[in-house]
Amino acid sequence: MTESYYAAVYWPARLESAEECARRSVTFFRLLAQCDEIYARWFEQGDSLEEALQREFTPDFTTFLRFYQSEENQLGRDGFSFGAWTGHAEDGRGGMVNLTCGDASGAYPNCCLLYLPWLEIEPEGPRVMTTAALVNVLRAMVLAWEPLFGVIATHEFRRALRPAGDPRGFVGWLTYVSRARGEVPLLPPSVRVEPVEDKGNLIVCGPERLSAANPEHVALGRRIQEVLDTKGLLRPVLE
Template identity: 85%
Template sequence: MTERYYAGVYWPARLESAEECARRSVTFFRLLSQCDEIYARWYEQGDSMEDALQREFTPDYATFLRFFHREENQLGRDGFSLGAWTGHAEDGRGGMVSLTCGDASGAYPNCCLLYLPRTEVEPEGPRVVAAPVLVNVLRAMVLAWEPLLGVIATDEFRHALRPRRDPRGFSGWLMYLSRTRGEVPPLPPPVRVEPVEDKGTLIVLGPERLSASNPEHLSLGRKVQEVLDSKELLRPVLS
């Protein structure tokens, strides 16, 4: 079975207005569009593929503000949600964004998820799901949303490293830790780290995609996770 990679960033309850969420959304989609050409066009999600393909939108401030003022995109007393799609007609191609922001209650965890093209069945996959591109993807997410944690991995890799109900972060192919979490200690080779401006630290476990089917990849992931756990850097986002 092909493992599907995704990028996710997570932050705790943080009250933000529709205007602030719109500004952050503009920054995210602008930076994401610079990562690869498949992120140049966006569509709202619809009841069917045909419906969604009629909903192309321009990711600018006025558009996002309009989205977040709609009742269907509002979550309780505060908070907003948005789903967007790259518009590739073939099933599973391109990418999809799922966003929750502005929630201060904790009822709707704030996060931004980007589902990446499948590496073995989609022509864009090998090009997009590559470390040089994904470093920029994760940086875009961090600069836009200022999260506490970020990761690029597969569900299979996650479940191999953490019990399903464990709320802590986990070791992925790429990771991000906010500087507010603490200092990142030395990590085993071939891991490399780099700063994301003054926000935090981006961690790349290796140049090749980490897969749950590869024992060496799992061993590296566990070693890195043990080091980060010893410093409590992967504690739950709500803590």
């Protein structure tokens, strides 16, 4: 079974202007570019591959402000959405970002989702899909968006740990929990916990990628998740 990994962070309803979302976006893309060269170039999404490849943009404040002030990127009375990709069409998906930010109603959950390279298909995969690189990716997301919860995992691993429709967070290969949720308790010795400045804690289950196809990985994820559930650290972002 080939599993595709993603990185995601989520935060509750939080009213933010186009200017505030633009500033956070600049921070995110700047920090992400420092993680790996695959994130150095970005393109707007288009109706076709040819169209999208003509829409390269510079991720600066003026550009993001223009995006968020555009009606096509606005959500209801408040909130914004935006999508971008790295243009690696010949090798797979490269990196693709979907953003929802600035929403105060809860109707459009605020999140930042980054699809990661395919390990077996894309040449950047072995370089990006390492613990060291992905710790920096998740840190970039946390520092830019200040979420309550974040994770790097696969959809298959999530389904192995939570029933369908369960709104709680879950444990992935890497998991982030905001300090606002509480302190991370003692976890198994193989698990590393490190702070992300004063924002919260990043939990690294180990150097090996957690896969739903490996029963030992699933068992480890469940053990960690039970401990975090007991402390209420993975309760739903939208309560």
